[in-house]
Amino acid sequence: MPDERLPLVTMRFEYSLDGSVEELKALRSSVEIWAATIPHLADELLIVVSELAANAITHGQAPAQVAIRGSGQSVRLSVRQYLRTPTTFPWMSRENHGRQGLRLVDRLSTSWGWGSTASTLMVWAELQ
Template identity: 35%
Template sequence: MEAAAVGPQRYSDGYAPRATAPSRARRDVTLCLHTWGLDHLVDDAALIVSELVTNAVRHTGTRRVGVSVTRHPDRVRIVVTDTSRTVPAIAPPDTDTEAHAESGRGLRLVDRLATDWGSERLRTGKRIWAELATEEAPR
């Protein structure tokens, strides 16, 4: 007899939109993945959550940033929520301005690191999600 699955493992927390929110979210997601034995995902997940939380803090005027990590059998999903309904867009890579070159890189980074990502408008704001495959790629 095998034990029945009760559903995916999940961690979630919320952060005030302060400069410390990205580092706190990185720390919490890192601890969560270490606890689940998914150490090989820590670096990419930490960068992803940092970029998404930083965007929420800098660009949305949100009152609260939510972060959740859900472990599925084949993937980990990172979700960041905020109260802005404006969905993010990847900045074109050919912009010349120094200010634009400094911002807009985060979503390109998320796009490169994540297996898949996207965003959804909610009644109360939006959700941005990114997934990482749980199986290590062969080297």
């Protein structure tokens, strides 16, 4: 008997932030529209992407790149920012995330983490 399930479709969303408050508001509006296709994650996704994008434009150098991939029951998002100066990020660890925004990200995400190069920082989160 053939498998009658629908094929898995991956939805994608990409956005470049110039560092302005207006651009952050536009990102939130765009994510809100995109997230309507996954209503069970829409609120959490909007909060997490807002927090990570706000951190990127506050602590990084424009532009910041936002990417979201969703496939039915889960979403993975990443925010990549350019660094003003090479640095270390002790505040990014799960054990020492003293910032309120990262506490929200930790609470609302299934998992999250970060990686860096000499010139960029990428923070990612998964929601299910």
